[in-house]
Amino acid sequence: MIQTDALQFTYENGSEFSFPDVHLKSGEHLLILGPSGVGKTTLLHLLAGLLPVSSGTISVAGTDFQTLKRRDMDRFRGSHIGLIFQQYHFIRSLSVYQNLVLRQSFPKKALDKARIKELASRLGLSEVLHKKVTQLSQGQQQRLSIALGLIHKPDVVFADEPTSNLDDANCTTVIELLKEEAKICQSSLVIITHDHRVKSHFKNQLTL
Template identity: 40%
Template sequence: MLELSGLVAGYGRRALAKLGHLQVKDGEAALLTGPSGAGKTTLLLAIAGLADVLEGHVQVAGRDMATLPARERDRHRGRHIGTIFQDLHLVPGLSALDNLLLAPFASGQRQDRARATELLTRLGLADRVHAGAETLSRGEAQRTAIARAMLIGPSLILADEPTASLDDESCETVLALLLDATRESGAALVIATHDSRVKARVSNIALVVAA
């Protein structure tokens, strides 16, 4: 579960985004909305412990990301938070499967090849498990990134503009995958977006404002 209150996020002493309150229970989804430049991505990164929390609290899986020491915050993120960046950050030269396994390797967790393969298969990538990341279509890469975020069985999945620049059919496919994955895994899902098509599917909406 995610719960935050009075959150001001930024870098160093520079505040960039504010959000008053948000609660997302296990298996539920919420949106961070706001105009371009409001700081949605910064606030999402603050929830993940990758940007600074200047004020307020961010509770993820029972721990306050704002007060955890850096090393423990990284460990908590590696075990409980799956992140889908707008730029998917798949590593060229590695297969779809190895891109999934890279994250647990980097955080010192067990590399579960069977689970990684199962996730890719469930997301329609059974024939692309060993394909190089650079050969994947945009849709295949998006599904690979979703599988990577789900691999650790996270308490929280964060998605930054996952439907940006997608046509209506691809938008519906990606959104359905995210919502279904959230319900099946029991994770909380937070999507940062300005896409009205996504807003029509999720009722828990929080407005991010520039600090």
Template identity: 40%
Template sequence: MSVPVMTVPGEPPAPVSSAAVRATGLTKVYGSGETAVHALAGVDVTFERGGFTAIMGPSGSGKSTLMHCLAGLDAATSGQVWLGGTELTRLRDDQLTRLRRERIGFVFQAFNLLPVLDARENIVLPMQLAGRRPDPAWFDAVVARLGLRERLRHRPSELSGGQQQRVAIARALLPRPDVVFADEPTGNLDSRAGAEVLDLLRSSVRETGQTVVMVTHDPTAASYADRVVLLADGRPAGEIDRPTAASVLEALRGLGG
């Protein structure tokens, strides 16, 4: 999908780089005056295309807020977010909604699926909302890779937690989004199902070049990523390349988390 590059007169043209998502000077303040809480206190971060990045940090570090702002789910107080060449922070609600369903995939911790729709309907939901037809070959490939072929007619209540997350991943991958955001995707799963989900996310990055950004507090989950971005008190607090569970744990301990 070709992405039009938006330029703003009087400002430097948008950088056309390999970055899938980029944020500069991002702040998010809840409340005002004395009681103001700075959930994000100036974050500059870049996520490369085709990378699998984990955002980590102790509770209250702002990692979920960061993801919400990056994904256009929540409005930042100041700063800019770029998805490819599009500046999210300039879009109105309807434009953001359309952008989300066309260019962003989501996997949440829980309540990922609509209970009234079966697995197939849930998978194609964002594309249907956008009025697009999924490419049948690609649909079959995604469904086969996630092992859902036998489950397409099942409702969420008839699926296990791991199966539900796999349906959510299929839904996220189907529109070939610019980026998939996963928010604690293994939080509600046992360790075996969790490992399966993380394997699937990693293989989608390796095999199809999908960009994935995952928020997690679990060092083992983070070790599946190519890179870990650490956050503390709403500010970046270092990065780890090729993380292992041990190196992540070590870094977190250094943050006091």
């Protein structure tokens, strides 16, 4: 599912990162661990196609990123990749339901209302579907964020510190939820975290 080779990235300010090669089979999960500042988020953004690599190659779901133009990269991300951010990002002018519809809509995917309702009910969002996203509680925002990463059945879901703001009980709940949903969607899960509570849930680990 994910294949990288001699990946390197240099920021404009000169800080350089080299990453170990990642090999992940379809349906497998990966936990990327490491302290702050070693480039975890950078690696995640490289793998998700948000940043262009400085050198080396990335191939996700059989597509070599080097062959993709900017517009094709946007399309590829839209249909094959799911992202769950540390900070929640929503379209504030839309309702919860409309946010989910929007995530499903591009590029050219049919609206699947049943899927939205089903996922919302599993994540306990049924009651707030027609509320504005700004009216949600912290926990509801967390779950909506997960829903937005999975609603379009991506091949790979990247999650950036999904548990950092949570207490122990909720941490376990969210990890279970992620694994369960990834299984239903047959998606690979790539989680980066410095949170050691997550360690025990994944056997496939990479430490930077």
